[in-house]
Amino acid sequence: MKWIFFHKLGSPKWFFDISGKFLPWFIVIGISLLVIGSIWGLIFAPKDYQQGDSFRIIYLHVPAAILAQSCYLMMAASALVSLVWKMKLADVFITSAAPLGALFTFLALFTGAVWGKPTWGTWWVWDARLTAMLVLLFLYFGVISLQTAIEDTLLSSKATAILVLVGVVNIPIIKYSVEWWNTLHQPATFKLTEKPAMVPEMWIPLLVMVIGIYCFFSAVVMLRMRNEILMRERKTKWVQRLVSG
Amino acid sequence: MNFESFDSFINMGGHGLYVWLSYGVGLCVFVIALTAPLMKRKSIIKELSQLQRRKQRSLSSNENSTGIT
Numbered sequence: 012m013k014w015i016f017f018h019k020l021g022s023p024k025w026f027f028d029i030s031g032k033f034l035p036w037f038i039v040i041g042i043s044l045l046v047i048g049s050i051w052g053l054i055f056a057p058k059d060y061q062q063g064d065s066f067r068i069i070y071l072h073v074p075a076a077i078l079a080q081s082c083y084l085m086m087a088a089s090a091l092v093s094l095v096w097k098m099k100l101a102d103v104f105i106t107s108a109a110p111l112g113a114l115f116t117f118l119a120l121f122t123g124a125v126w127g128k129p130t131w132g133t134w135w136v137w138d139a140r141l142t143a144m145l146v147l148l149f150l151y152f153g154v155i156s157l158q159t160a161i162e163d164t165l166l167s168s169k170a171t172a173i174l175v176l177v178g179v180v181n182i183p184i185i186k187y188s189v190e191w192w193n194t195l196h197q198p199a200t201f202k203l204t205e206k207p208a209m210v211p212e213m214w215i216p217l218l219v220m221v222i223g224i225y226c227f228f229s230a231v232v233m234l235r236m237r238n239e240i241l242m243r244e245r246k247t248k249w250v251q252r253l254v255s256g
Numbered sequence: 257m258n259f260e261s262f263d264s265f266i267n268m269g270g271h272g273l274y275v276w277l278s279y280g281v282g283l284c285v286f287v288i289a290l291t292a293p294l295m296k297r298k299s300i301i302k303e304l305s306q307l308q309r310r311k312q313r314s315l316s317s318n319e320n321s322t323g324i325t
Contacts, residue, residue, distance in 0.1 A: 038290075045286070049279070054258060058269065065271035071282045111289060118285045122278040129274050227286065234293035241300050245307075254304040 021098040023240045024249050030233040037230035044223030051216035059213075068126040070217055073200050074224040076119035079147060080182055082112035082228065086154070087179040090172035100236075102168035103243070105175060106158055107235035111228060113151035120144055131195050139188035140196040143181060150178040164243070 052070035059066035086105050093101035123141065124134045135141065154171055161167035189198045200217065201207060207214045244250045259265040268275045 053275075053279070054265065057258060063271060064268035065274050067268070067275050068278045071278055075282075075285075114285055114289055118282060121281055125274045125278045125281075129271050227289075231289050231293060234290075234297070238293055238296050238300055241297075241304070245304055250304070251308055254301055255308055 021096070021100050023099060023103070023244050024247075026100055027237055027240050030237060034230055034233050037226050037233065041223055041226030041228075041230050044219050045227060048216050048220035048223050051219065056213050056216055057210070062130055065126060065129045068122050069200070070220050072119060072122040072126060073217060074220045075115045075122065076144070077201075077221055078224050078228055079112055079116040079119050079144075080185060082108055082115065083147060083150070083175075083179065083182055086112065086175050087182075090175040093168055093172045094176075099243070102164075102172070103236050103239045104232070105154065105168075105171055107239050108232050109151050109154040109158070111231060111235070113148060113155065115224075115228075116144065116148045116151060120148065127195075136195055138194045138196060139192040140185065140194050143185040143188050146181050147185060150174075150181060153178070 048070060053067055056067065056070075058064050086108050089101040089104045089108075092098050093105065120141075123144075127136075128134050154174055157174055158167050158171050161170060186199075188194060189196050200209070200214070201221075209217075241250055241253075245254075266272055266276075
């Protein structure tokens with residue numbers, strides 16, 4: 012039973028059909044949560060006693076940074092699947108997720124810089140957390156360019172999978188950079204094992220934003236995967252029927 | 257509600273520039289992320305259906321030519 016599911020999951024057509032059903036929900040829920048979270052964070056959350064209103068950037072910065080890293084972890088898991096089981100869909104995921112990962116890493120870096128200016132007095136420091144995040148951005152660029160540089164699909168999926176797996180060492184470095192080194196960057200806002208240090212009025216909208224950004228990412232990654240599948244499977248009957256119909 | 261007036265909301269306690277710059281760029285990122293694949297989908301469908309039509313035309317013209325001779 013389990014293995015049937017696994018093989019189905021590897022079938023592009025099956026994914027195309029099932030993702031079409033889930034997509035509208037993810038788009039609607041994702042965008043609603045993002046709008047609710049932003050309004051909540053911008054207007055209703057109390058201001059920080061030290062940073063004043065500039066702390067409201069957290070509602071964009073933290074979700075973007077969390078997503079940027081977990082997107083890479085998902086790509087690494089897919090890379091493993093792609094190398095071991097040669098599953099087409101895993102490679103489709105890596106291709107579709109990498110530009111999004113780069114986009115959200117950029118957003119995390121940008122909002123971090125803009126937040127740093129009023130808080131630390133500088134846009135940028137070569138601090139462990141920030142540098143590791145910049146490395147993540149370049150890893151995403153590397154994955155994107157490697158995939159576009161190699162024409163042969165099989166070869167390029169293998170090469171990118173290996174690059175993604177090698178680059179995964181950067182993720183624990185980002186995560187623990189604030190603990191291993193003395194940095195300007197503050198420690199994690201959310202920890203699974205502890206209650207957040209903020210008051211609920213502050214962290215609930217943040218949680219809404221984090222869930223919202225995951226739903227949004229799921230929707231957009233599905234959209235991109237569906238495009239990628241259409242292109243890769245363009246010679247199959249089901250795509251030709253879909254295109255003509 | 258955390259702000260007394262609309263002006264104080266825009267001003268963000270003097271940090272308005274930073275907050276709104278972040279959220280402005282953030283909005284752009286989300287809009288780009290969503291619209292890019294939607295537009296790509298349209299162009300893919302168009303491209304593939306044109307390709308298909310061209311193929312069918314050449315196929316049917318081949319049949320005609322063999323039918324005549």
